[in-house]
Amino acid sequence: MDKRTREAVRYLGYGNHAVDEDTLLLIESSFQELSEAADKRIVYRIFNLCLADGDELMIDGLKIKSHSLSRNLKGCESVFLLGATLGTRVDLLLRRYAVGEMARSVTLQACAAALLEEYLDEWQEERRAELAETGQYLRPRFSPGYGDFSILCQEPILRMLDTAKTIGLSMTDGYMLTPSKSVTALAGISREETPCHSKGCEECGKTDCLYRRDS
Secondary structure (H helix, E strand, O other): OOHHHHHHHHHOOOOOOOOOHHHHHHHHHHHHHHHHHOOOEEEEEEEEEEEOOOOEEEEOOEEEEOHHHHHHOOOEEEEEEEEEEOOHHHHHHHHHHOOOOHHHHHHHHHHHHHHHHHHHHHHHHHHHHHHHOOOOEEOOOEOOOOOOOOHHHHHHHHHHHOHHHHOOOEEOOOOOEEOOOEEEEEEEEEOOOOOOOOOHHHOOOOOOOOOOOOO
16 A cells, blocks of 8 residues: 555545555545546745744734744745645536535545645655755644644745745635635745654644554
């Protein structure tokens, strides 16, 4: 089972339970449909970072108070802000199956999340390699909604990156991204190599979550 299939299985909530062959075949065909529909796009910029006392930090005028994010960015002087999306055709595909084909609809949702994660991992590895050439290190990405990093920070991040014009990514009044299979995130840049900075599930305190990665 490859990495993105494992991610899809995790998003489906299987945990440590075995996955039957029919589900694996459904996952495979869902990835095929998504690959044909996806229009992967990403925009990112580097901003100066100022870590204040306590849990406050400043990114080019954007003031954030978050203990988990401050801990993630400790020792960094600059940071990537990014927005990424799989595009509107993926949303159309998800809506097509939302009525009448529940099993495929749920599987497509999980596979789309895994596909977006794979895309971001590839982006992060490319930036890590570029920074390594100049003696710098990239921290794990960190998105609004993780830990105590408020989801309300979606709006200023989108504005700072002008995502509506650059990649067609915007936000509803309820702070939901549209297209739905999209993400905003930060990734710190440091002169110090730090082997253990948490991201995602490792930072979240909800240890009984069905979708939690193994530590």
